[in-house]
Amino acid sequence: MELHNLTELEILALSAEVNVADGHPRQRLTESQRAIVGKFPELFALAAGVPFEALETRAQRSYMDAVQQAAAPVGSGRIFSGYASSVCIDAVARCLSESAPRVGLIHPTFDNIPDLLKAWSVQLVPVDEDQMDASGIERAGGGDLDAVFVTTPNNPTGRVVGEAALADIAQYCAARDMVLVIDTSFRGFDVRAQYDTYELLDATGVDYAVIEDTGKLWPASELKLGMVATSERTRLQLERAMTDILLSVSPFVCLFVDALARDAADGGFEQLHRLVADNRERVRNGLRDAPNASVVETDTRVSVERIKLADGVSAALLWEQLRSRGVHVLPCGQFHWARPGDGDCFIRIALGREPEMIERAIAEIRHSLETAPELAMQSTA
Amino acid sequence: MELHNLTELEILALSAEVNVADGHPRQRLTESQRAIVGKFPELFALAAGVPFEALETRAQRSYMDAVQQAAAPVGSGRIFSGYASSVCIDAVARCLSESAPRVGLIHPTFDNIPDLLKAWSVQLVPVDEDQMDASGIERAGGGDLDAVFVTTPNNPTGRVVGEAALADIAQYCAARDMVLVIDTSFRGFDVRAQYDTYELLDATGVDYAVIEDTGKLWPASELKLGMVATSERTRLQLERAMTDILLSVSPFVCLFVDALARDAADGGFEQLHRLVADNRERVRNGLRDAPNASVVETDTRVSVERIKLADGVSAALLWEQLRSRGVHVLPCGQFHWARPGDGDCFIRIALGREPEMIERAIAEIRHSLETAPELAMQSTA
Numbered sequence: 001m002e003l004h005n006l007t008e009l010e011i012l013a014l015s016a017e018v019n020v021a022d023g024h025p026r027q028r029l030t031e032s033q034r035a036i037v038g039k040f041p042e043l044f045a046l047a048a049g050v051p052f053e054a055l056e057t058r059a060q061r062s063y064m065d066a067v068q069q070a071a072a073p074v075g076s077g078r079i080f081s082g083y084a085s086s087v088c089i090d091a092v093a094r095c096l097s098e099s100a101p102r103v104g105l106i107h108p109t110f111d112n113i114p115d116l117l118k119a120w121s122v123q124l125v126p127v128d129e130d131q132m133d134a135s136g137i138e139r140a141g142g143g144d145l146d147a148v149f150v151t152t153p154n155n156p157t158g159r160v161v162g163e164a165a166l167a168d169i170a171q172y173c174a175a176r177d178m179v180l181v182i183d184t185s186f187r188g189f190d191v192r193a194q195y196d197t198y199e200l201l202d203a204t205g206v207d208y209a210v211i212e213d214t215g216k217l218w219p220a221s222e223l224k225l226g227m228v229a230t231s232e233r234t235r236l237q238l239e240r241a242m243t244d245i246l247l248s249v250s251p252f253v254c255l256f257v258d259a260l261a262r263d264a265a266d267g268g269f270e271q272l273h274r275l276v277a278d279n280r281e282r283v284r285n286g287l288r289d290a291p292n293a294s295v296v297e298t299d300t301r302v303s304v305e306r307i308k309l310a311d312g313v314s315a316a317l318l319w320e321q322l323r324s325r326g327v328h329v330l331p332c333g334q335f336h337w338a339r340p341g342d343g344d345c346f347i348r349i350a351l352g353r354e355p356e357m358i359e360r361a362i363a364e365i366r367h368s369l370e371t372a373p374e375l376a377m378q379s380t381a
Numbered sequence: 382m383e384l385h386n387l388t389e390l391e392i393l394a395l396s397a398e399v400n401v402a403d404g405h406p407r408q409r410l411t412e413s414q415r416a417i418v419g420k421f422p423e424l425f426a427l428a429a430g431v432p433f434e435a436l437e438t439r440a441q442r443s444y445m446d447a448v449q450q451a452a453a454p455v456g457s458g459r460i461f462s463g464y465a466s467s468v469c470i471d472a473v474a475r476c477l478s479e480s481a482p483r484v485g486l487i488h489p490t491f492d493n494i495p496d497l498l499k500a501w502s503v504q505l506v507p508v509d510e511d512q513m514d515a516s517g518i519e520r521a522g523g524g525d526l527d528a529v530f531v532t533t534p535n536n537p538t539g540r541v542v543g544e545a546a547l548a549d550i551a552q553y554c555a556a557r558d559m560v561l562v563i564d565t566s567f568r569g570f571d572v573r574a575q576y577d578t579y580e581l582l583d584a585t586g587v588d589y590a591v592i593e594d595t596g597k598l599w600p601a602s603e604l605k606l607g608m609v610a611t612s613e614r615t616r617l618q619l620e621r622a623m624t625d626i627l628l629s630v631s632p633f634v635c636l637f638v639d640a641l642a643r644d645a646a647d648g649g650f651e652q653l654h655r656l657v658a659d660n661r662e663r664v665r666n667g668l669r670d671a672p673n674a675s676v677v678e679t680d681t682r683v684s685v686e687r688i689k690l691a692d693g694v695s696a697a698l699l700w701e702q703l704r705s706r707g708v709h710v711l712p713c714g715q716f717h718w719a720r721p722g723d724g725d726c727f728i729r730i731a732l733g734r735e736p737e738m739i740e741r742a743i744a745e746i747r748h749s750l751e752t753a754p755e756l757a758m759q760s761t762a
Contacts (some may be wrong), residue, residue: 006625014629015432022628040421047602051396083464086626090471094500115625121473222631223604243388243495245467246405248395250603297573 001217006111006334009319013328021154021328021362023304024217030271033218036108036259043259047251056081059254060227062261063214065270067187071198072212078230079251080242085185085213085226086112089158091119091241092181092209097287099235100146100179104137107167108335109151110341117149126338128161134172135369153186153193155349156335163195174206179236185213188269189276190301198229209235216258216303217272219352221287223253245343279358281353283307286362294368296346303352305364306332308345309375315344317375318368327364387492387715390700394709401742402709404536404685406600406733411652414599417640424640428632429759434745438463440606440635443642444595447650448568452579453593454699459611462630466594466607470494472622473562473609474501480616481527481560485518489716489724492562496718498530507719510540515553528560534567534574537729538715539681544576548585555587560617566594569650569658571682580612585599588615597684598653599641601732604634627715657684660739664688669741673753674746678725684733687713687725691753695755696725696755699749708745 013021029037036043047055057075064072073079082088089112097120098101105114107126114124126138127148137148148169152161161169166182171181180201187193201208208231215224230238264272283305284295292310303348309315315331322329331363349361368375384484394402410418417424427438431626438456445453451487454460463469470493477484478501486495488507495505501543508521508529518529529550533542542550547563554561568574582589596605645653664686665676673691690696704711710728717724730742749756 005621006626007628010628011624015434017642037425038422040425041419044418044421044602048600053396068690083468084627087464087468090626112625113623119622119625144517181416221425221633223633224630240386240496241500243386243392244493244500245407245471246465247388247391248603252602252604 001293005115005165006330009328012323016326016328016358018327018357018364020350020357021330021352022224023215023216023350023352025218025303026316027352027354029219030090030268032263032268033260036256036263043255044252047255050251052248054253055251055254056249059225059258059261062258063212063225063227065260068194069134069196069198071196071202073198073229077234080228080238080334082217082226082228082242082246083249084224085183085211086116087245088211088226088228089113089183090342091117091238091245092236093117093122094213095148095238096120096122096179096181098237102145103139103147103149104133105149105336106146108152108154108156108157108332109337110155111334111337113149113151115171119375124338128269129154129157132161132169133165134168137169145178149181151183151185151282153190153300153302155302156187156304156332156346157308158186158190158298158302158304160190160193162192163200164322166197169203170201170206171210177207177236180206180208181211182208183211185211185216186302188264189273189303192301199232207231207236209234209236209238210346214257214260217264220256220260223250223256225249225253225257234239235377273301276351277299279353279355282355282358283351284348286359287365290366290369305351306346306350307349309347310327313345313375314345318347320369321368321375323365325364325368327361329361329365336370386496387711390420390709390711395706396709397709399708399738399741401731401734401738403713404597404733405603406598406684407731408600408733408735409473410600411649413644413649414641417637423429423762424477424636431435431632433629436632436635436757437630440639440642441608443639443646444593444608447501447642447646447679448593449575450577450579452577452583454579454610455627459613460591461611461619462611463607463623464617464630465596465605466592467493467611468626469592470564471497472619472626473592473617474498474503475622476529476617476619477503477560477562478499479586479618483526484528484530485522485526487513487532487535489535489538489713491536492534492715492718492731494530497713505719510538514546514548514731515540515549516747518550518553526559528562529554530562531562532564534571534681534683536567536683537685537687537711537713537727539567539571539679539683539685541571541574543573544581547578548581551585551587551589553583555585558588560615561587561589562592563589564592565685566592566597569598569645570654570684574681576675582612588612588617590617590619591614591736594643595638598645601637601641604631606635606638608636654682657682657732660734660736662685663736663739664732664743668746669739671747671750673750673756684731686730686732686757688730690728694726694753694756696728699728699753702756703745704746706749708742710742712744
C-alpha cells in the first residue's frame, strides 16, 4: 500500500466494473448538458474565430459567477488558466519553494497536494482541519511559517472553512506577511463555500493564491479548466511558473466550460446538488446498519462520502478485498498525509455516479463488511 | 526583453491580427479533419462508454504508428499520457532533479525546456546542436554529466539528430549509465526523424525517456496529448511524478487524437507537409531579396522558419517595431538559453498558418526591414 499514492489507486479503478474510487464526475449528462455537447462542432468553429483572451475571460467570468465570486479579478491579468487544478497547484508549489518554503498544510487532504509540495522541497507542517483558524495555525507552526495552504471544502471530509474563520486566517497571515493559498476545487458542491472569497481576502491585504477548478463538477470527459488567482501584490512568481508549462488552455474548452457554467447557474447546480445528496442518502441508508462500519453523520455536501470502519477493521484490507471483486473505493490512510494511521479507519466513496452504480457499490461493500474477520488489522499495521 | 520568456511573448500575440509568433498549428482544418470535428458529439458519447485504458492505448498506438514508431512500448505501462508535452517535460525535470541532476542540454532550444529544468534545480551544461554526438557531449560535459537532453527535430532550427548520431549518443550514455531524454514533439513534420527511436534505444540498453506530442501538428484547439515513454529499466520515477499531476487525460481527447492520427497516416501528413513547405517557400521567396536580412537555406521541415538579420540589426528591436504594428514574430535570443546574444540575429516565423497570414506577415516584415536604421543594435545590447 505505501508504495502507491491515491491517484495510482484511482487509476486501477478507471477500467473497473464498479468504480467509486476517484472523485471525478462520472454520472450521465443532464439533458441540457447533452444539448451543449450536441453543439460541439459549432463551438469548435466559433473558438477558432474569436481572440483567445475574450474566450478565456468569458469562461472565467461565467464560472466565477456560477460560484458567486463577483470580486474575482477576471480580466485583470491576475487569473491564470491551466489544464487542470493540479497544474495550478504544481505552479503554486514551485512559487512557494522559491519564496515561502515553510508551509502549514491542512490535515487531512488529498495526497497529491502534500506530494507536489514536498517534490518542490517545501517544508510541511500539518494543521488539523478541526483547528484551522489563527490560533490553530499559530500552535501548529510555532510562529515560524511562511504560508498556509487550506483546502475548502476539504477532500475527503467536506469540511468548509466559513467566512469568519477565513477572515481570521487571512488577517493572521496578512499581519505576519505570510502567503495564504486556498484550494476551492470542490466549492461548486457547497453554497456555504460560495461567499465572496476575493472580496474577503482583498479587504485584508493578504498575499494570496486561490485555486479554482471546473473539473470536479460536470461529466465533461476531463475537459476542464484549473485557475489560479492571486492578490494584486504577491511574492509568488506565478506568471513565470504557468508560462513555463503552457501557452494557453484550449479555446474550445473555454467555450465548453462557459456553457456548462451558465447551465449550472441556470439550474444545473441544483440538479447536481440533488444527485449528490440523494447518492449520499443511498450510501448512508445502505450502510447505516452494516456490520463493522458506521456512517459519519456530518453535514458534508461534496461529491465524496466517508464510511468509518469498526475498531480493528483495516481500510487497506477492505480495499484489497473489494478490489479483488472488481469494486474500487479509496482507503483513507493517505489523505492523512502526516499520520496515515489516523485515516485507515475510513473508506471514501465517490458520489458523482449514477444511482445504480452507487447501489452496486453499497451491496458489495456490505458483503465485504460481513466478512470482517478477514479485515482485522495485522500487527504490521 | 529579458523579463519575458518566449511563451510570454507568444501570449501577447494570441489576440493579435497577424500572429506568426507561436509554433502552435493555426491553419484551417482540412476537409477530413472537419469531418472528424463534425462527429464530436458521437465521439463524446463513445468515450463515456469505453474503458479508459482502451481509449488511451488506442490513441497512443495510432499516433506512434503515424510517426512510424512500431517499437514504442504501447500497452506496457511505460508510456504516460499528459495534458501537453510541457507537463511531461516538467515531470521529467522533476525526476532528473531527483536522480540525474547534471544535464547536458541541446543549445539552442525553446526556452521553457531550460527554464523548467532550472526551476527543478537541474544543473545545465549547453551542448551545441552542431556538436550533438558522443564526442561533443564529452567535450561539453567534461565526462561529468548524469544525463543528456536532446530536442529532435530541434526548435527553432529544425535540426534532426539522425539515426547513426542517436545510436552513438545512446551508446555513449548507456556505457556511462547516463539518462538520455529526447523531446520529439516536432517529429510529425519530418520523416527523417521517424526512424524507430524505441528500437534503436532499446538495443543499446540506455536508460531513456522519450517525449512525444500531438500538439504541434493539427489545428485541434489545443486538444492534444503529450506522452512520455521510458526504458524498461530506468531510475526516473515518472509514474509518481505524473500521477501527482493527473488521474487521466480526457477520454474524449484520446478518441480525437486517435482519429487525427489515423487521418494523418492516411494522407493528412502529406497535406500538412505540403502546407509547411509551401509556406516556407513563401517566406523565403518573399524575404530573399529583402534588405538587412537573409534566408537561412537549410533543409529544415518543421513548422517554423528562421530569418537571419544583417549585422547590427537587432531581432529584439525588430520584434518591438513589428509588435507596434500588430504583427507578432519571435526574436530568437532566448532560444540560445546559455548565450542569448547568439540568437539576437534571428527572428522565427511560424508556418502553421493559412497562406494569406504568411503573406501579410512577410509584407510587414519587409516593410520593417526597410527601416533598418531604427533597428540598429544599441550599445546596451
